[in-house]
Amino acid sequence: MLLSLGLIRIRLLRRSPFLSGPRQLISLNRLAADKNRRYTPRKAMGPAFSSFGMFCNPILIVLVIIACISGNAQEGAKATTSNNSVVAEQGISLASKGNCRQALPLLKRARVQVTDKNLKYDVLMSSARCFIGLEQTEGAVETLLELNRRFPKDPEVLYLTTHYYSELALKASHELAADAPSSPQAQQLEAEAFESEGDWDKAITQYRTILEKNPQRHGIHYRLGRLFLTKTPPDVESAKKEFEEELRIDPSSAASEFLLGEIARQAGQWDEAIKRFQAAAKMDEGFVEAYLALGISMNSAGKFSDAVSPLETYVKMQPDDPAGHYQLGTAYARTGRKQEAQREMSLQQETAAKAPRTSPQP
Amino acid sequence: MGPLMSRRTLLQMLGATAIGSGIKVPSLLSGVTSAAAFEEISSTASGISWTHVSGRSPMAHLPETVGAGCAFFDYDNDGWMDVYLVNSGPCDFYTPSQPLRNALYHNNRDGTFTDVTVRAGVPGNAYGMGVAVGDYDGDGFPDLYVTQYPNSILYHNNGDGTFTDVTAKAGVAARGWATSAVWFDYDNDGKLDLFVCRFVDYSKTKLKFCGDLITQERHYCIPSIYDPMPCWLFHNNSDGTFTDVSKESGISRSPAKAWGVVAADLNNDGRMDLYVTNDTVPNFLFANRAKGHFEEVGMFAGVGLNSFGKPRSGMGVDAADFDQDGWIDLFEANVDHEMYSLYHNDKDEVFSDVSNPNGIGTATQLMSGWGLKFLDYDNDGDIDLLLCNGHPDDTVEKRVEGVKFREPILLFRNSGNHFENVSQRSGDIFSRPLAARGLALGDFDNDGATDLLISQNNGPPVLLRNLAGRSNHWLGVRVVGTKSNIDAVGAKITYGCGEWQRHKFKVGGGSYLSSHDPRIVLGLGRRTKVDWLEVQWPQPSGKKERFTDLPIDRYITIVEAEGKWK
Secondary structure, X not given: OHXXXXXXXHHHXXXXXXXXXXXXXXHHHHHHHHOOOOOHHXXXXXXXXXXXXXXXXXXXXXXXXXXXXXXXXXXXXXXXXXXXXXXXXXXXXXXXXXXXXXXXXXXXXXXXXXXXXXXXXXXXXXXHHHHHHOOOXXXXXXXXXXXXXXXXXXXXXXXXXXXXXXXXXXXXXXXXHHHOOOOHHHHHHHHHHHHHHOXXXXXXXXXXXXXXXXXXXXXXXXXXHHHHHHOOOOOHHHHHHHHHHHHHHOOOOHHHHHHHHHHHHHOOOHHXXXXXXXXXXXXXXXXXXXXXXXXXXXXXXXXXXXXXXXXXXXXXXXXXXXXXXXXXXXXHHOOOOHHHHHHHHHHHHHHHHHOOOOOOOO | OHHHHHHHHHHHHHHHOOOOXXXXXXXXXXXXXXXXXXXXXOHHHHOOOOOOOOOOOOOOOOHHHHOOOEEEEOXXXXXXXXXXXXXXXXXXXXXXXXXXXXXXEEEOXXXXXXXXXXXXXXXXXXXXXXXXXXXXXXXXXXXXEEEEEOOOEEEEEOOOOOEEEOHHHHOOOOOOOEEEEEEEOOOOOOOOEEEEEEOOOOOHHHOOOOEOOOOOOEOOOOHHHOOOEOOEEEEEOOOOOEEEOHHHHOHHHOOEOEEEEEEEOOOOOOOOEEEEEEEOOOOEEEEEOOOOOEEEOHHHHOOXXXXXOOOOEOXXXXXXXXXXXXXXXXXXXXXXXXOOEEEEEOOOOOEXXXXXXXXXXXXXXXXXXXXXXXXXXXXXXXXXXXXXXXXXXXOHHHHOOOOOOEEOOEEEEEOOOOEEEOHHHOOHHHHOOEOEEEEEXXXXXXXXXXXXXXXXXXXXXXXXXXOHHHHOEEEEEEEEOOOOOOOOOOOEEEEEEOOEEEEEEOOEEOEOOOEOOOOXXXXXXOOOOOOEEEEEOXXXXXXEEEEOOOOOOOEEEEEOOOOOEO
């Protein structure tokens, strides 16, 4: 659902361009400000720090004076740390009140100097929100990247990142619609928006329109083929034609080769599947799924010794995927490599235990 | 790289892709016509008016949606298959507004049945699930094991049309949520032991919330959120009692969420193995290693997980040697978007999934499968496949496109080297959506064409008369063990006519929550004689007996070591 957010927003653009732009950014900024409630040390210091501006706080002033008159190096270091904290707190406080223009220079300083992890987090979050609010894209993206690097699994970070990237996508699509409304790119975006809504027929019509004007455009037949497979029930024959057409236009379309292989695999046509997956992997050496699919097809065809190589490649590239270990374990087991098979099956169990549960069915 | 971004998603999604299956030419000797293969017998015509009541509640307790089973068995030994149907009943999460009971219908030999439940004394006493039939005490009368939540019942057949609840004395109450069960002789002592599938750790107090957090409307939970529990294995002490050997046999080392079980000698070592289908945890292949010990080898055997190394929602199960290579193959049904699997036995405890080349994966893409059975429905000598379907969640249609709560049954015909989906031309019943659960095979009219009994969740059972099997010749065989177990579970029957030869294994259990006519029908196609028939009795006998001068188009009985048929 989160993943579809961006596309849903793109769809909104198509329906009503006036919904996008500053108003949405304002609401996003408000949302961001509402979320600025995390920094626990500040709360731990008591209401004096959280309820009043830093410069008006007598306790803070006393602390600063104490720090300044301290004579030894250790105390000096502590004072510096304290100073950094003060600057950070000040920036955070200003940001929380919407005074982002004043806050950002302080936050910028604190961002470099602060070492406390929690305070760093708040400084970065406040910075990100301010950049977003001030529509300073470069700063916002840079800060979000740092946040994701330093706090990779933090839900708040991921939440804010999702929203902002979605906004960026929205903004870009708005520009595309405004500046080049009849371009194939704009039409493709439109088709993708239909696709994201599950309106397959409209998406197909839109893709066909693009092809009428730009019959050699790469990727459109591929998308059409994918759409035919997504239908319930899937239209496999139409999908195959589209993938084959895509390959005629773009012989380097590894994705089309891959899906033709997958269609063959689903039909139990192992030789055809193997040929297609081999081609896909050759076209795009980083196409990890092609190695897995190739290994699965080879195992299914009883070509266990042939399956070992692509599956070994796959598990090197995707060591956390239980599928690779399972298939490689199977290939090893059936070629007499019992110990290696046992190792892979154990890895399958370990990785499966860590993998999130995805099955939506009761 | 744009289009490649969702490759993995697509790969998995395409697990969901339906791809057309090829049309195959039927064998010249098959004698198959385009007329309906099965016809439904109305409840008015059969007299079977009983209906399953699930007790569907707003709380959406899981047992409500998974039951119940059914059986064909000849409780009075009159040579005609009677019918047993399992119902829900009182338990901690359910108090029926009207008393509910299971039903035993006596076969009147004219296509009608009479409800004899009260006289027979087999009503059940809790929330019923399934039934397994076996003559555990070898007195010649089949007994009933009825699985229930939260405890099961063993009904001993008194031989006079009545049964006695001997659960306490026998020690087979199996406290917990029992589902499918099977009688088989795991230690080759000639007595039928009992394996009972157990589903998750469940009770009213352990109910979890699954549904809409805003409206608080519940739907049935994915079982992954419940804890697995080990199945039970009960050893027959030959004195009317059983010993729970789950621990020492190694069975309890594998926590299960088991729905289905079939017992068969899968590695041809003379010992009965078990294949157990689990929901959201890997399936088990318990290889019987002798001396009462089982080793779980499902993952290495290739029947524990799907191609992506993930467990599926294994439900219905069966075993048969569909390709006549002498090694018993397996079938597993799963929930929608997981596809069912036909596993070919590659020997040495290794199987390969051949459902895709046979069009089974595609046909079952959106289906959820429960009762299923290999059978030679057209008596051409090739083993076909019947699948009963229905999604476990009655709200699924609101949430998942293309998936229905009620689904039609499917029939795959074996043309000798390939399965063909012949559902569309096999009768109106194959277009009718059902909330099917159990499936029992049995020739209730003794015409040699194996009929079907399908139990539905919260609905009436469906009785189907087989018309296709009548167009070919056949020989029905009842095998009775004397040194080997009396039901001859594990026997292999081979028969031939000229150069043509076929064999069938008598497996234990199979399907889902259900039990079957113990007789084996041997299809002959258009052949008008059987030149010879050989019975390989299960251990501890293991002997082979060969018979000639056999009749056709009738049932015969072969008793172990008597050297003749009757």
